[in-house]
Amino acid sequence: EAGVAQSPRYKIIEKRQSVAFWCNPISGHATLYWYQQILGQGPKLLIQFQNNGVVDDSQLPKDRFSAERLKGVDSTLKIQPAKLEDSAVYLCASSLNVAAGTGIEQYFGPGTRLTVT
Amino acid sequence: AQSVSQHNHHVILSEAASLELGCNYSYGGTVNLFWYVQYPGQHLQLLLKYFSGDPLVKGIKGFEAEFIKSKFSFNLRKPSVQWSDTAEYFCAVNWRSSNTGKLIFGQGTTLQVKP
Numbered sequence: 001e002a003g004v005a006q007s008p009r010y011k012i013i014e015k016r017q018s019v020a021f022w023c024n025p026i027s028g029h030a031t032l033y034w035y036q037q038i039l040g041q042g043p044k045l046l047i048q049f050q051n052n053g054v055v056d057d058s059q060l061p062k063d064r065f066s067a068e069r070l071k072g073v074d075s076t077l078k079i080q081p082a083k084l085e086d087s088a089v090y091l092c093a094s095s096l097n098v099a100a101g102t103g104i105e106q107y108f109g110p111g112t113r114l115t116v117t
Numbered sequence: 118a119q120s121v122s123q124h125n126h127h128v129i130l131s132e133a134a135s136l137e138l139g140c141n142y143s144y145g146g147t148v149n150l151f152w153y154v155q156y157p158g159q160h161l162q163l164l165l166k167y168f169s170g171d172p173l174v175k176g177i178k179g180f181e182a183e184f185i186k187s188k189f190s191f192n193l194r195k196p197s198v199q200w201s202d203t204a205e206y207f208c209a210v211n212w213r214s215s216n217t218g219k220l221i222f223g224q225g226t227t228l229q230v231k232p
Binding site: 003004031040041042043044045048055056091093095098104105106107108109110111 | 121149151153159160161162163166207209211215217218219220221222223224225
C-alpha cells in the first residue's frame with residue numbers, strides 16, 4: 001500500500017513570495033490533515049478535511065494560508081505572501097474516516113521543508 | 118487549553134539501557150493516546166496507540182506504554198534500547214470531545230543511543 005505522498009520535499013523562497021505544497025493521501029482515506037512543524041516543536045494542526053469539506057481550520061492563518069481538497073482526494077496548501085516565521089516542515093497526514101469512527105490513526109507523509117529567506 | 122507535555126527534550130543512553138519517556142496531557146476527558154517516532158531522514162510513524170481497555174499497550178520494536186488516567190500520563194518504555202532506536206519521539210493526544218480526530222502533539226524527545 002502506497003503511503004502519503006508530498007511534493008516538493010524542499011523549497012526555498014524569499015519573503016513575500018508565494019508557495020504551494022501538494023499532498024496525495026493513502027488511497028481510500030477520507031480524512032486529510034495539514035500540520036506545521038517548526039524546528040524543535042511538535043506538529044501543529046493547520047487544517048483538517050473530511051472528503052472535500054473543511055472540518056477544522058481554527059489554527060490556519062487565513063490572511064496568508066489557504067488550502068483546498070476539491071475532489072476529496074489530493075490537496076494543496078498555499079502560502080501567499082510568505083513570512084520568515086513560516087519556515088517549517090509542512091506535514092500532510094491522512095486517516096481512514098474519522099467522521100465514520102473507523103480508523104483515526106493518522107499516517108504521515110515525508111513533509112515539505114520550507115525555508116523563507 | 119488542551120496541551121501535551123513531554124518532560125525530556127534530549128535523552129542520551131547507552132545500548133541495553135532502559136528507556137522511559139514521560140508524557141502528560143493537560144486535563145481529563147476521554148482521550149485516545151499515541152506515540153509516534155521519527156527516525157533520521159524518515160517520516161513520522163505510529164509506534165503504538167491506546168483507545169481503551171488494558172492500560173498497558175505494546176507497540177512495534179519492543180516498545181510499550183502505560184496509560185495512568187489519574188495522572189493524565191502515557192509514558193513510553195523499552196527495557197533495553199538499541200542504537201537503531203535513535204530517533205525523535207512524539208506523544209500525541211486526541212480528545213474525543215473534539216469529534217474530529219485532531220491530535221495535539223508534545224514538543225518531542227530526541228533519543229540518542231550510543232553504541
